[in-house]
Amino acid sequence: MTETIARSDKLAGRPIDPNAPFLEVRDLNVEFRIEDGIVRAVNGLSYTLGQGETLAILGESGSGKSVSAQAVMGILDTPPGFVTAGTVKFRGVDLLAKNKKGTFDHVVPEVRGSRIAMVFQDALTALNPVFTVGWQLGEMLRKHRGYSKKDAKEGAIELMERVKIPSARERVNSYPHEFSGGMRQRVMIAMALSLDPDVLIADEPTTALDVTVQAQIMELLSELQAETGTGLILITHDLAVVAEVADRVVVMYAGMRMEVGEIQAVYHRPSHPYTLGLMKSLARHDMHVERLTPIAGSPPDLLHIPTGCPFHPRCPYAKDICSTEIPSLDAVGGGHASACHFWQEVQIEI
C-alpha cells in the first residue's frame, strides 16, 4: 500500500484540531451571476461529517447538491459561481476566507486530493483520455508524495488491485476508454483514495452504471471506507442507494435543506412534504404497488425560486404562510429536523 505517511498535524500552516469533525459546513451560500440574473444555487446549507461516517446529500437536479460539493473542494467555476456566505472547516481549519469583493475564496488548495478527494459521475470525461490509467494514478503519487517513476507505477498497480481491478499489472498501461464503465469508476475511486484522504466526496458515482455494477461499486466503497475510516459524502438523487449505505441524510431542494437526520429517522418518520412526496412516488421492485403518487409540478427555475418555502407550489399541505415565510429547520427530535411550518401534520410513521 502507499505508505501511510505520518500525517503532520498542520494543514497549510494551520493546526488541525483532533477533536473537530472531519468536515463542518455552516450556512453555505453559493450563487451564480449570469446574464439573465442571479441563480441562488445553495442557500444556507449546513452539515457535519465525522470519521468513518457516511452522509448522503439527497436531491434532484437544481437542488444545489453538486454545487455545494464543488464549493467545499474549491473547484467551483468562479466566475460565474461565487460563495457569498458560510464557513467550511476541515478538521477545524477554515477553508474559505472572505476577499475584498465580499465573496469567499477557497484558500487551502492543499486539501484537494490529499485530504478531501472527489469521485465524479462520468469517469470517461473525468479521466484524461490521452494518458494511461497507470500514468494518471502514478501522477498523484509523483506530485504529492515525491515518488520516483518506478515506484509510482508500482503504487498505481497496488491501487488498482485495491479497488479490485483484475489483471492490474497488465492493465496499468491501458487507456481509460479501454475499460468498461464500472472499471473506469474503480479507477476514479483508486485515484481519489491514492493519497489517503480523510474525506471522500462521491458525486453521483453510480448514476451512469448498470444496477449490478452499481452494487459492486457501492460495496467497494463500503469496504474501503471500513478499512480506512474515511468519511464519505454521497451525493445522489437515488433514495434507494441512500437507504442502503448512509448513516445520515440531508434532503435538499432549490438549494435549501428540507429535512436532515439519521437515516432510520428520516426514512421511517419522514417529516417533510418533499421527502414524503419522493417516497410515495417511488415504484418498488420488491412489492406490488397499485398506483404511484407523484409530486405535482416541476423542479423550480432557479432564477425564480418561489418566495417563502421553495417547495410550496408543489406541496399538498401548503397554507398561506408557506408562500411568505421561509420555514426554519425545526427539531423533530434526536438530531432529526424538518424545514416545514407544519411538520407535525406531515410526519407519519412507516
Place this chain on the structure above:
Amino acid sequence: MTDDLRPSDEPSTNIDPAIDVEVEAEALGRVPDASAQDGRTASLWGDAWRQLRRRPVFVISATIIVILVIISLWPGLFATHDPRDCNLIDSLLLPSSEHWFGTDLQGCDYYSRTLYGTRVSITIGIVVVFFITLIAIIGGSIAGYYGRAVDSIIGRITDIWFVIPTILGGIVILSLVRTRGITTVSLVLIVLGWATLLRLVRSSVLAVKANDYVEAARAMGASNFRIIVRHILPNALAPVIIVSAINVGVIIAAEAALSFLGVGLQLPAISWGLMISVAQQRIISAPHLLLFPGAFLSVTVFSFILMGDALRDALDPKLR
C-alpha cells in the same frame, strides 16, 4: 385555463388556490411556466435576432454592409462624375473640392471610380458565396446524411480539392483564360472555394443527425427529404451562416488579390484590385491612388468578418 390569464412577468409561485391541489396532483403537474413570454416569438431564431439587435458590433457592420450594397446597386446616386468620363489633362490630381478623391492616371474621377468598384466587389462576393453555400449545403447534407459509400466518394473528391490552394490555383487557371469578366472570375472562385464549406456542412449535419429528434422523425415514417429539410438543415445551418458571412469578405479580398496580380478582372472593369495594382508604382507621388480603394477594400472585408463574429455570438450558444 387560468394559467395564461396571469401577466407574463408575474413569478410562477402560487398555484391558483381555486384549483384543488389534490386535483392538481392528479392532473399531473400543470404548473405555469415562468420562462416563456406570451405574445413574443420564443423561437431560437427570434431569440437570436433579439440578441443581435442589441450588439453594437452587429449594428455597425450591418449598417456598413447595407450602405455598401446600396452603393453597389445605385452607384450613380452617390458618384459625382461618370467614372469613364476621363480627361487626360486632369491626370493624377490630388483630392480637391471638385475631385474628392483626386484623379487617376487617365484623369478619371477617383471618387466615382472607387464607388463603382464597390459594385464589382459586392457582386462577386455575394454571388460566389451564394453558389459555394448552395453546393456545400447540397453536397454536405447528402454526404453527412446518407453516409457510407456516398460520403466516401464526396469525401475523397473534397480531399483532392483541398490540396489546391485558392489563390495559387486561381492564378494558374485564370492566367490561361484570355478574357476575364465578372462571370469567369466568379466561376473560378466558386470552383475553388466550395470544399471547406462542404466539410463544415457535413460535420454539422453529422452532429445534428445524432439527435433523437431525427430518429423520431424516421420512426414516424418521414421521408429522407423531409428529414433533411425540416429537421436537419434548420439545426445544422448556424455555423454555415456564420462562415458564409465571413466568406463574403474573404472572396472580396481574393478577387482583389487576383485582380491586383493581373489575373483577375481586366480593364475596362472597375475593380479595387486593379486600381491598387496601378497605384503601386506611384505610391510616393500620388498616394491617394492607393489610399482610397485600399481603405474601401479594407472596410468592406472587415465589415463582413465583423458580421460573422456578431452572428457567431448570437447563434452559437443557442444551438446546443
Place this chain on the structure above:
Amino acid sequence: MRSESNAGEPILVVKDLVKHFPITRGIIFKRKIGTVKAVDGVSFELHPGETLALVGESGCGKTTTARTILRLDEPTSGEAYFQGRDIFAMSRSELRDLRSEITVIFQDPYASLNPRMTVGNIIGEPWSIHGGVPRAQRKRRIQELLEVVGLNPNHINRYPHQFSGGQRQRIGVARALAVEPKIIICDEPVSALDVSVQAQVVNLLEDIQDEFGVAYLFIAHDLAVVRHIADRVAVMYLGKIVEEGDEYQVYDDTAHPYSQALLSAVPVPDPVGREARSRILLEGDVPSPANPPSGCRFRTRCWKAQEVCAVDPPELIDRGQGHPVACYFPQVEFAREIPTETRHLDTPE
C-alpha cells in the same frame, strides 16, 4: 398494474429475431473483422392493450430489438408480424403506414424534440406524413392532445426549450399518440427525468393505456418502474431472453440465476434490514457481445454453471416454475423476505 390484458390474438409476434452488427475496418473498402451479436434469437408476443417490458442492463439488446422490429435497423434474420402482416416483407410505403400504427417515445426529453419547431408542429407532424386529420381540424386536435397529456393547450405555439424535462416528455407522448397507434414503443421514457417527475409520466402512460387501449413495448433498466407498469416482463442478457413472466413470476418467483442476481442488486429504499440483506454480487463485467460465451451466455458469471451449460444454449421454456426460463438449473429462491407492512403513504386530507 392492470391485471387483465386483452388476451386473444397478439398484435405483435416476434420469432427468433437476430440482429448482428458487422465490425469493419478500412477507409475506402471496409473489411468485416467481427460481428456484434446484439440480438441473438429473441421471441415474444404482445397482445392488444398490454404492456410487455424488455428489461436488462446495457448491451443486452433490448433497444436494438425494438429498433429492428420497426426496421430502423434491418434484421439479420427472424420474423416479426404486426396483426398477422409480415413486417420484414413490407414495401417502403407499407412500412411507412406501419409507422403510424407503431410509434415511439424516446428517452431524452432534451434531444427528442426538434428545438426549432413549435410544440404544435411537433405533435402534428405525424399527420403531415400520414394524413388523417385535415388542416382545419389540426389545431383543435393538437390542443386536445395537449390536454390529454396534462399540458396547457394554449402553449401550442411555444418551443421545447420553454418546457421542463417532464413536460417535454409529455410532448413526446402526445406526438406518439397523435396517429392513434396500436402499439407505442417506450424506450426508457422516464430514465432521464427527475425522480419527482418520473411518477407523473408513468401515471400518464398508464392512464393513456386505460383510455385508448394502446399496447406498450416498454424498454427499461429500472426494475422497480417495470414491475409497476408491466403486465409481462422479459429479462434480457447478451441478446437473449433469459426469463419471462408476469410481475409475480419474474420478481417473486425468480428462477434464472441472472434475474436473481439482477434483482438482488437493486437497492431497496428502506434502511431496515440492510445489513442482513443478502446480495448476489456478480464478478467482473458483462462479456463482449462480439464474443459471447458458447452455450448459455451467462455461464461465465454463473455460480451454478456446469459442463452442459457450455455446450448448448438452454431454451426459453417452462421447466416447472410456471413461466419460461432459459436455464438448465433454474430454482426459485424462497428466501426473499416479504415486507410485513405495506406502505401507508396516503396523504391525509
